[in-house]
Amino acid sequence: MKKRGIPTLEDVALSSNVSTATVSRYLNNPEKVAKSTRSQIQKAIQKLGYTPNLGGRMLASNKVRMVGAIIPTMANAMFSNGIQAFQEELSRNDITLLISSSGYDPKQELQQMQSLLASGAGGLLLIGNERPKKTLKFLNQRNLPYVVTWAYKDGVEGFYAGFNNRQAAFDLAKIVIEYGHTKIAMIAGISENNDRAGGRIEGVKDAIAEHSDSVRLVDLIETKYRMETGGNAFDALMSRVDKPSVIMCGNDVLAAGVIMRARQRGIRVPEDVSVTGFDDLNIASALTPSLTTVRVPHFAMGRAAAKLLLKLIRKDDTAKSIEFSTEIILRDSLRRIG
Amino acid sequence: MKKRGIPTLEDVALSSNVSTATVSRYLNNPEKVAKSTRSQIQKAIQKLGYTPNLGGRMLASNKVRMVGAIIPTMANAMFSNGIQAFQEELSRNDITLLISSSGYDPKQELQQMQSLLASGAGGLLLIGNERPKKTLKFLNQRNLPYVVTWAYKDGVEGFYAGFNNRQAAFDLAKIVIEYGHTKIAMIAGISENNDRAGGRIEGVKDAIAEHSDSVRLVDLIETKYRMETGGNAFDALMSRVDKPSVIMCGNDVLAAGVIMRARQRGIRVPEDVSVTGFDDLNIASALTPSLTTVRVPHFAMGRAAAKLLLKLIRKDDTAKSIEFSTEIILRDSLRRIG
DNA sequence: CTGAAAGCGCTTACAG
């Protein structure tokens, strides 16, 4: 027992009159050790209070014991449920989750990536598909298994457990148009470096383009996903001469901000203006009026992402991207007009 | 570059014409390396995409590089902001966060604890103060630094960065009583193994006890922190002959469920019944009516917890528990009566 | 079923 008094594998070997190789075998593949030897070792471990040293293990073997996730933010509930499911699935496989946040900043994301790798991550969960060449090069160079979630792209290399933001927003916008709305405004997330926000904008534009004779995009404001900024954008929109009949929001947090601000201003939703969200967070059903939004299968997605990542780590050939479908949830904040 | 193609410190040394010792120094104490050497090494690291190997580092030195957090759940926004702040502060100190969730189950908490330690955690963030002897013994035996948050206890061993749930609930209940409410019902979280939920219940009871001649606790329902269970509890309360004039909820999620269900039932808040929450999540201000609640300084608390834990890890003598005060946020869901 | 030995990638006195 060296300096720090912490018993090592060697101490166990000495104390049980076998080699370190045998103790190691006992620890990792007990069935490869004779029964009588097993109990000797077991006793020695008990007596010494031995616990394997992670550093030694990591260095000597190459097993993945941890994976990392980098999410834009833990504030708000946007990613909570997905990450919860991701972590639970990892835990079931005896893998620990390292987590960090990037604040929607690609530079920070790269930095966090490096730091997670340095912390032993043997795989990564990333949000969205848009990142600088430098980051991609790093990932590639390290040959690190990773899964992209919250987004989905067809026919592209890489592995996804996500959904098509553009399609989902398109579907919702089609319904909005079908409901008779011709003057659409959008309050979106900031699309730079954020393909989810960007995709949602594109989806709305696509739908409008299909009805370019009658429907138009009155205004588009990009802003941070916060209730307050959503409220501010709402004020800006409603002070236009050319007011929208519906405000499509890039997520539920923005929509909550809009609905709250509308109440403060005495503007009625949906009588004076309709509102839609995206995500179907808890908040969506709790708002007054309840929010028409897009339901994203956060939980299933997080879990699937973990399973996929695990397969990649194990070099399982059956690893395959999964696209989740989203669902339009019609509630009271969107009304038929015209 | 050995087999797996992952560059090692040696590769960097080779590529920059210095010894591994110097590269290591550059990594750990750049100021001990000549400027010109630094930039050589920097270039090589860039070129190779080198990231230090954790196993090697852990084995060679004894520095703490990761700490773990075990939170009851990541679903909902309850802990999100606190954990976000915690992680950011750790990141500033080059420490990675290992995270896991216990589902409010003490057995799982212990298991997660062991697994986080086996994953290299050199310190722990724990929520609340109530845990089985077995868990405490384990913590003690490992002599592991840990900080308790979301709770605070005076004159007890251990380190806290939290607040007094009982006092906070007491303060809110006093105001409720001052507003003229005499028939109080409470929908609380499940208090078994949850001192935060328990403390909030006690606080309300304390306040009622001070007015036992005029005020009483009509009913107390303990349930999971979910909107739906909150709604169900609301139904149960409003089907009583002896209806409460106010429903104090153990947190904002429950309160949101109550307000939503009330609307569905055609029961007006606060005209027919007042409602209060706890936490001041985003949702609180977005509800209609907006929710009277207790504001918890999640962000400051998470950050302080990280700083405290870091001090404990560094064996800094100035490490000291911090108690945060909470604030009553008066909004529309609570009205004066009588 | 077991052991001797090489090696995993890093840090750190120790010398210079």
Place this chain on the structure above:
DNA sequence: CTGAAAGCGCTTACAG
């Protein structure tokens, strides 16, 4: 300011 070398605790072919 820099390098040679020992050593951290484990796993794993390879022999036997």
